[in-house]
Amino acid sequence: MGRREAGKADRRVRIIQAARDLIRETGNPGLSMRALASRAGVSLATPYNLFGSKRAIVLAVLQDVKAFHQRFAEVETSDPLERLLVAVEMQIALYLDDPVFYHTVWTAMFDLSDSVRTTFYNPRRDSFWQGLIAQAAQADAIAPEIDQDLLLRQLDHHFRSTLMDWVLGEIEPRALTPTVRLGYALILKGACMPQWRPALHLRILESQAELRDHHASRDRRPQAEQGPTP
Amino acid sequence: MGRREAGKADRRVRIIQAARDLIRETGNPGLSMRALASRAGVSLATPYNLFGSKRAIVLAVLQDVKAFHQRFAEVETSDPLERLLVAVEMQIALYLDDPVFYHTVWTAMFDLSDSVRTTFYNPRRDSFWQGLIAQAAQADAIAPEIDQDLLLRQLDHHFRSTLMDWVLGEIEPRALTPTVRLGYALILKGACMPQWRPALHLRILESQAELRDHHASRDRRPQAEQGPTP
DNA sequence: GGCATTCTTATAACATGTTATATTTGTGAG
DNA sequence: CTCACAAATATAACATGTTATAAGAATGCC
Structure with missing residues (x-):
């Protein structure tokens, strides 16, 4: 690896930094490829050579942020199901810190126009959550006949959809945490061993109450005059 | 309403028809606004006057399709939870009929770049599903302390995410039904009265087995070399 | 029937993601 | 040092969603 590769890596870093800065400053709208190239001090063609597409760049930015796992390492909760709930709540909190x-x-993540196979699931993320679920299974909290991979997939589905609601503006930020918690608690209650059900049921009721409060404190969602009927 | 409105309505219909035909013939790629306008026999500006954006048009096409509720009316299943599962499976089947x-x-539905407030939830759809859930609750299948609206939201989340996996190509078509069923069964098991758990548990195991079969019969998902760590 | 309004049309233009081309620059190897 | 190669650059071009503008046609009202 000579200086050729080094230069390339440097350009990669500059592009990611520029993208992050532009996003932080202006949100999505400010992040045009031309603005990005100019800010990074490269030509318009370079980001395409190095990353392939705009979406790939935004995702590289996301990958560059890795504060989460460190934060979570400091949490000590013995209850394995509670650990799952806390972990997912912390993730939401991370997002709400820098909305x-x-x-x-x-938004880029949910952009389907592009064919970049990013997959919401990647090894690092998967193994973290798989670890939590495996712990729960070993602690006899999750029924042994439940497939752990599939369970994780179900939890992820719920997480993603809730985030999508947020991105679409169909959910208020403060409803994010209870919504996610409610979904996780419901799914986990469906997958757990009988003796763990009461605790999760409590969490369900808590989340419901919280959401009802929010709901009560604002007007009804405006009726969409036209909507699909899938 | 004179002929002015009639002409407008006619143009609207022609545009929706042209859009549907183009989608059926070529999929998304063939549906450019210029092609659409030409096919509908209107100028490029007209679709924007009448609908506002491309996404709005595609969603109008979707709204135009309403075969589902009629189909479902013919289903007779006494088990109220089973009715929910059957309903959602029929919906998936509808999609797979015309993939x-x-x-x-x-894909248009998931397109966030546009600000059209379509909402996945609309009165007609909501009331259909709310009815099914209310029936289940009246039959003592769903615990009374569970909020029915929130439960529906959780089910929808799962449905949407699974469909998104399909759109993204992260899931095979034949895995769609068991995935959705698994999620519904898990969530419903978390929300149901105790005596209904065994039946749902059975559905969970069934779905898992089906999914494992699919999984076993193909190579591992290709590892994404780079992915975000949310 | 004549006129004003409203909407379509035709057309151009703009923004932006992306690709292609040709030129230049820097690097590594002999 | 020199040369060949690889990659970046500058630049143009393309596709497409969307908006703007001017002109023209249909409609509804008097």
């Missing part, structure tokens, strides 16, 4: 940035990044 | 078309339509 403009994550809103943009997740 | 190119629905793939395109759902």
Whole structure:
């Protein structure tokens, strides 16, 4: 690896930094490829050579952020199901800490126009959550006949949809946490061993109450005059 | 309403028809606004006057399709939870009957770049599902302390995410039904009264087995070399 | 029937993601 | 040092969603 590769890596870094800065400053709208190239001090063609597409760049930015796992390492909760709930709540909290940035990044994540196979699931993320679920299974909290991979997939589905609601503006930020918690608790209650049900049921009721409060404190969602009937 | 409105309505219909035909013939790629306008025999500006954006048009196409509720009316199952599962499976079946078309339509649905407030939830759809859930609750299948609206939202989340996996190509078509069924069964098991759990548990195991078969019969999902770590 | 309004049309233009081309620059190897 | 190669650059071009503008036609009202 001579200086050729080094130069390339440097350009990659500059592009990612420029993208992150532009997103932080202006949100999605400010991040045009021309603005990005100019800010990174490269030509318009270079980001395409190095990343392939705009979406790939935004996702590289997201990948560059890795504060989460460190934060979570400090949590000590013995209850294995509770650990799952806490972990997912912390993730939401991370996003709400920097809403403009994550809103943009997740919007790109949900952008289907592009064929970049990014997959929401990647080894690092998967293994983290698989670990939590495996722990729960070993602690006899999750029924042994439940497939752990599939369970994780179900939890992810719910997580993603809730985030999508947020990106679409169909959910208020403060409803994010209870919504996610409610979904996780419901699914986990369906997958857990009988003796763990009461605790999860409590979490369900808590989340419901929280959501009802929010709902009560604002007007009804405006009726969409036209909508699909899937 | 004079002929002015009639002409407008006619143009609207022609545009929706042209859009549907183009989607059916070529999928998304063939549906450019210029092609659409030409096919509908109107100028490029007209679709924008009448609908506002491309996404709005595609969604109008989706709204135009309403075969589902009629089909479902013929189903007779006494078990109220089973009715929910059957309903959602029928919906999936509807999509798989005409995959190119629905793939395109759902891709548009998931397109966030546009500000059209379509909402996945609309009165007609909501009331259908709310009815099924209310029936289940009246039959003592769903615990009374569970909020029915929130439960429906959770089910929808799962449905949407699974469809998104399909649109993204992260899931095979034949895995769609068991995936959705698994999620519904898990969530419903978390929300149901105790005596209904065994039946749902059975459905969970069934779905898992089906999914494992699919999984076993193909190579591992290709590892994404780079992915985000949300 | 004549006129004003409203909407379509035709057309151009713009923004932006993306690709292609040709030129230049820097690097590594002999 | 020199040369060949690889990759970046500058630049143009393309596709497409969308908007703007001016002109023209249909409609409804008097």
